[in-house]
Amino acid sequence: MHPQPAPTATVAAPAATPVHVLPHPELCPQGLAFEARAGRKLVDELLAHGVAIEHACEKVCACATCHVHLRDGAGFVNAADEEEEDQLDDAWGVDAQSRLACCVRVKGPGLVVELPRYTKNHARER
Numbered sequence: 001m002h003p004q005p006a007p008t009a010t011v012a013a014p015a016a017t018p019v020h021v022l023p024h025p026e027l028c029p030q031g032l033a034f035e036a037r038a039g040r041k042l043v044d045e046l047l048a049h050g051v052a053i054e055h056a057c058e059k060v061c062a063c064a065t066c067h068v069h070l071r072d073g074a075g076f077v078n079a080a081d082e083e084e085e086d087q088l089d090d091a092w093g094v095d096a097q098s099r100l101a102c103c104v105r106v107k108g109p110g111l112v113v114e115l116p117r118y119t120k121n122h123a124r125e126r
C-alpha cells in the first residue's frame with residue numbers, strides 16, 4: 001500500500017495589481033505593463049521590472065527622487081502622510097497626483113504611473 005501524501009493547506013497567492021507605466025524617454029521609452037505584488041512598495045516593483053527609477057535615500061522617504069504621478073488608481077493605495085507631503089514639496093513637477101514611489105504600497109485593481117521628465121537631482125543639474 002502506498003502512503004497518501006499529507007494534505008497541504010491551500011495558500012492563496014498574493015493578489016496582483018496590474019501596473020501600467022506610461023512611456024518616458026529614458027527610463028521606459030516604450031511604456032510598460034506588469035503585474036505587481038500587492039503590498040509591495042511601488043518603487044521596488046518598478047525596479048524589479050526594469051524601470052531604473054532613482055531612489056537616492058534607499059527608499060526611506062527622505063529624498064523625493066522616486067517621485068511619480070499616479071494617473072489612475074491612486075484612490076486604492078495608502079494615502080500620503082505628512083512626511084511624504086514634506087518631501088514632495090522639493091520634487092520637480094509636482095501636481096495633485098504626485099506620490100513618492102517608496103511610500104506607495106501597491107494595491108487595488110490597477111495603477112497608471114507616469115514618471116516625471118526630471119528628478120529633483122536632474123533638475124538641480126540644469
Ligand code: FES
Pocket residue numbers: 054055056057058059060061062063064065066067087100101102103
Ligand atoms: S527613494 Fe528617497 S524618497 Fe523615495
